[in-house]
Amino acid sequence: MHSVLTRGNAILAYSLSVLAVLTFVCFISTVFIDYRTNATMNTVKVVVKNVADYSASREKNDLGFLTFDLQTDLTHLFNWNVKQLFLYLTAEYSTPNNQLNQVVLWDKIIQRGENAVLDFKNMNTKYYFWDDGNGLRGNQNVTLTLSWNIIPNAGLLPSIFALGSHAFRFPVEYTTARV
Amino acid sequence: MLQSLFDDVKRMNKRQFLYQVLSFGMIVSSALMIWKGLMVVTESESPIVVVLSGSMEPAFHRGDLLFLTNYKDEPVRVGEIVVFKVEGRDIPIVHRVLKLHEKENGTVKFLTKGDNNSVDDRGLYAPGQLWLTKKDVVGRARGFLPYVGMVTIYMNEYPKFKYAVLACLGLYVLVHRE
Structure with missing residues (x-):
């Protein structure tokens, strides 16, 4: 046997x-841990241009440029079931064309053991801020929020919004100079 | 060893043999029931997927298992990991939503990108396709389990291994006596 x-x-x-x-x-x-924490962000320079978007419709669309400050400390979010944080900075706004627009401007992967204290000054965005049409010029309410997607060793994949956001407006005139 | 196995089978009478065949059928059908039940509960046509590429590293590696849901009234938002199908490609892609535009009537179009890719997915979509819509989505990733999917990857890459495993399991269930 x-x-x-x-x-x-x-x-x-x-x-x-x-x-x-x-x-x-x-x-x-x-699974029941609260992963929210504070983050402060601010925009430094904000301009908008009107140029042809060759990656999409080839029509002239609004293209926003901005630089931002960001401070947050995410060190305490890491525990034995957090393998990685995926941070992303989202611009959310509404236009006559679309009720809701969300564009990720910047993202960052922080793995366990890496530095999770962030203090960025006058950072450039990682992705282009194309609108789907011409809704950025003079837009009075664009909200920047920071969120993170928690990648565990095994378990759920929650997306958490940081406490704290920043609202800004675009100038009413297009910039024609190089940015 | 094998000889004793076959002796076991020979010593079984007809009823016992039929009983073993039935229990084998029970195992197969309950696996099918669990899969179809999950499809109903998650509203996704494929509630569990295996990650096949490294485009989401270091979050997901080849062979990791993802659990999906696809609830119609839960809106797609930026930062979510969606599994979508593209016309002309057999294998669904697991990538993150990068941009999203939603109209008042609820129609939504969005663009995705893999964490480990340097450019967005427009090059992966069907020719002329600029955006994904809700009908392209198979599911949204909700849960994660590492490594387990490696077994299915090995089975697909080495069909002989698959048949060997299936044959062993089948023989074991048929011959094994409680």
């Missing part, structure tokens, strides 16, 4: 169930 096969089978089954239980404990021990 105690052949190599049955013993191997028993060891394999036992170690697999121990692994499964440990993974579940890892998941359940962190």
Whole structure:
């Protein structure tokens, strides 16, 4: 009855169930944690141009340029079930064309063990701020928010909004100079 | 070893053998029931997917398992990880939403990008396609389990391994006696 096969089978089954239980404990021990925290952000320079968007419709669309400041400390968000944070800075606004527009301007991956204290001054955006049409010029209410998507070792993938946002407006005239 | 197995089968009478075949059928059909049940609960046509490429590294590696939901009244938002199908490609793609425009009547168009890619996905979409819409989406990633999907990747890459595993499991269930 105690052949190599049955013993191997028993060891394999036992170690697999121990692994499964440990993974579940890892998941359940962190699932109720509140991952919100403060972040302060500000825009420094804001201009808008009207140029052809060759990546999409080839029509003249509004293209915003901005630089921003960002301060936050995310060190305490890391625990044994946080493998990585995916930070992204979103601009949210509404235009006559579209009720809701969301454009990610900048993102950053912070893995466990890397520096999670952020203090950026006058940063450039990582992605172009194209509008879907001509709704940026003179737009009175564009909101910048920082969010993070938590990548666990095993478990849920929540997206968390930082406490704190910044609202700004675009100038009423297009800039024609190089930016 | 094998000889004793076949002796076992020979010693079974007809009823016992049929009983084993039935229990084998039970296992197969309950697996199918769980999959179809998950499809109903998550409203997604494929509630569990295996990550096949490195375009979302370091978040997801090849062989990681993702659990999806696709609730119609839950709006798509920027930063979410969506699994979508593109015309002319068999394999669904797992990428993050980068830009989104939603009209008053609820129609929404969005652009995606892989965390590990330097450019957005317009080059991956069908020729002439600039945006994804809700009908392209298979599901939104909600849960994550590492490594487990490696088994299916090995099975697809080495069909012989797949048949060996299936044969062993089938033989075990048929021959094994409680």
